Amino acid sequence: MIYFRGCLSREKLKEIPQATEKLLEIANINYKILENEGCCGSVLLRTGFVEDALEVMQETYQDVKGEKVLVSCAGCYMTFKEDYPELLGKKVDVIHTSHLFWELLKKGKIEASQITEPVTYHDPCHLGRHMGEYETPRQVISSYAKILEMDSNRENSRCCGAGGGVRSAFPDLSCEIARLRLDDAVNTGAKRLVTCCPFCIHNLKTAQNSFRIREDFQDDDMDILDLSQFLLLGLNKEVEP
Amino acid sequence: MNESSLKIMNKSFNILDKRRAALLQDERTINLKERVKKIRTNAVDHLFCLVEKAQENLQNNGIEVVLAKDANEACEAIYQLVKDEDIIAKSKSNTAGEIQLTEYLESKDVKVLETDLGDRIVQFDESHPTHPIGPACHLNMEKIAEIVSRKLQKDVQAEPRAILDSVKKDIMEKISHIKVGITGANAVAAEDGSLLMVHNEGNISLLTMMDTHIILVGIDKIVPTLEDAVSVVKLETIYATGKTVPAYMNVVSSPSKTADIEQILLKDMYGAKRVILILLDNGRTKAHEENKECLWCIGCGACIVNCPVYTTLGPEFGYLRHLGGRGIVLSKYIDNDEVCFDSGLYKCTLCGQCTNECPVEIPTNKMFEELRGKSVKKGLYTQEHLKIKNTIKKSRSPFGKENK
Known part of the structure; x- marks a missing residue:
């Protein structure tokens, strides 16, 4: 492979x-x-x-x-x-x-231990709406942590703003859309956002850094992770430096 | 659009979204949606045959039909009909917005009275409508009261009833002297030769009673039968407003007539003496050749309510009154590639939310990808994307690693 x-x-x-x-x-x-x-x-x-x-x-x-x-x-x-x-x-x-x-989880090849703090999950457009893959990442997460869904999720999930080349050509627009998505995430009460696409992560983090100074936004402690990173946390393992 | 207008617009959109939510899951809505999808795809497949049939049957019913190939022809045809008037009255029409009819008539000294409350407020404000059914979504009550007070030169309280009463009084005073009413139509029934108009305020009923009733409609609004037309506008109402039916559906199939005296046909009883339909192409035939799915649209505006780009930029993401992504697709055919590029061809994230929201599932993101391919071939792309393209070609990565 x-x-x-x-x-x-x-x-x-x-x-x-x-x-x-x-x-x-x-x-x-x-x-x-x-x-x-x-x-x-x-x-x-x-x-x-x-x-x-x-x-x-x-x-x-x-x-x-x-x-x-x-x-x-x-x-x-x-x-x-x-x-x-x-x-x-x-x-x-x-x-x-x-x-x-x-x-791997189903076959018992890896085992994740329960993580008590709930997380929220962001559906990347290319994986969710375009390919219909809503449940597999959720099954991974749900096997060891609770998901707090955002108001718009699965097929209704709001885009992170990075797609279609918008991030490179219109960074402000892209960032503003990401801010809206972060807002959705913050509203769930979760302190951790898990997703399955590096472009989503990159853009959401950019927005988080750009808007940290804004008074009406308190997402400073939103931890934005790829599913692999979150799974590793569940395995109590860390990447060796 | 400024931040406060955007905020108000999005607040209106959220209210609308919540109002619709349960209704959209209703089994009857789902069945209607399936039916309308078939009606629309089928009608667009047989568009030109339906245009011919509609023309013939409308004329047999006594409606005059003018075919206009572009905006200029449509505006000019309408101007010729109204040039002796000082002022005409109009209802909300996205097609009139598309051909910039008001601007055309006013440039030739024919004033236009918008009769839809939201449109009248936007006309006073000289801003852009933000939703096809709720054009003043971006203005709050205080702002509206301020605009209306300024325009009517009287103190109008920031209270909905007071605003309505003031605007209505002004419109009703003016309308009593007006002889020509211009409306759009939400659907045209080809086999019956009928025009179906939907409204909540009753303003279209007033306009159909004027001496001359002009209807401007795109050829894409044609469906086979009146039953089909009713299905289309019911679904449009559900998706646009969250209500199952509008206050009014007017069907116009002929000028006013009677045969109550010995079955002798007499025209000109209460309603219009002349009913004239302007059937507008304006790029739709071209759109039909390349991306006919964009003609399935029933005009409900559901695509923009949750569009990440529209809710961030407002109506600058779109083309005239064709708001959002689908409007940008249409702009290529109504206007040209440059206008399409400038309307936001590269501002769409291709997320596909609009297709998910659309009752007839117009695949806008797929059309965008295709149009971008064509745009690049014509040399229209963004400099940033060109740079990335060159970097990828050189180093197999958009970030330019040195591994080749």
Whole structure:
């Protein structure tokens, strides 16, 4: 199995692949990481650079073909699962980390101990509304912690604001939308937000830092985590420095 | 839009959302939604055949039909009908907003009296409508009282009844001298040759009784039968307002007539002497060729109420009175690629919430992706995305790692 970390986790949010690899080790799963991991093509597809996307996708397909592919990013997941067959005519055997984690928990290969503080869960658009994966991440979390749902959840979940290239072209707009989503999270009373997409995490954290000074916003202590990081907490393990 | 207007708009949207919530889960609504989805997709599939049929049957019923290929033709046709008037009365119409009819007529010295309360307030305020059914969603009572007081030059209290009474009195005084009423229509029944109009205030009833009643409607509003039309507007009402039916549904199939004297047909009893339909294309045929799903729209505005971008930017995310993402898609066909780009082609996060909210499930995010592909081919993209594209091509990563 290839663990395809995805650009944002690989280069910026390194705590996500660190936590994920630690979990893979604990569960004794054989995996490899590509030496020169490429781009899934999502960013190019969503911003209209279709021909460039196809080139990049062809290249990446050569790296992953015939293998099972594990991804941390909801964007990678949708692109491999939907766009590769549709645009390249090539199927990729892809699973999202949430799928793997749930399998491991179900089979008893890992065991998480109860975490008493409740968390809230944010549905990434690419995983939830676009791919219909609402329950698997929730099953992982619910097996050892209580979820406090936001008013808008599952198919009605409010977007974090990062998608469709908006974060790069219109950062203020993107940040403002993230603030609204953080507001939803704060309203649940949870102090921890778990999600399954590095882009969501990145954007929500940016908003958290930008708006920390605002009087009408008290989310300073909202801990924003990837599912892998939260699972590792449940296993009472930490990533060694 | 400024922050306080946005706040008021979103507060209105939240109230609307809560009011609709239970009704949207009702089995009858779900059944109606399924029925209307079939009606709309089917009608759009057979659009041109329905346009022909509608034209024929409306004319047989005594309604004059003018086909307008673009905004200018529609405005000019209407101007020719009203050029001898000082002032005409109008109801709320997103299609009139699309062709900027009011601006056109007023530039030629024909004044336009908006008869919908919300529209009249927005007209006084010279701001942009923020919801297709509730145009003054972004103004609170104090602000409205201030606007109305200034315009009517009297002290109007910040109290809903006082505002209503003042605006109504002013409109009713003016309307008694007006001979032409312009309305939109929510649906057109091709086989029956009928026009269906929905309203809550009763203003459209007044306009249909004027000497001349002009109806402006996009060709996409045509459905086969009057029964279909009623289904469409019922669903629109549910999604737009959270009520199952509007106060009024007017069906107009002919000018006013009677045959009470020896079955001799006499025209001109109480209602309009002339009923004239302006059937507007304005890019819809082009939209039909490339993205016909955007023509399924029933005009309820559900797509913007929970749109993360619209609730953050307001009506600048959209095109004229076609608010939100679907309006931006339409702008490419009504106007052109540049206008589409400027209306917010790259401001959508592609989250798909609008499709989830839409009663006919218009796949707006899919259309956006496709339009962006076409836009890039024409050289219209953002500089930031170009930079990222080049970085990815060079280093297989948007962040530019050095591994190639």
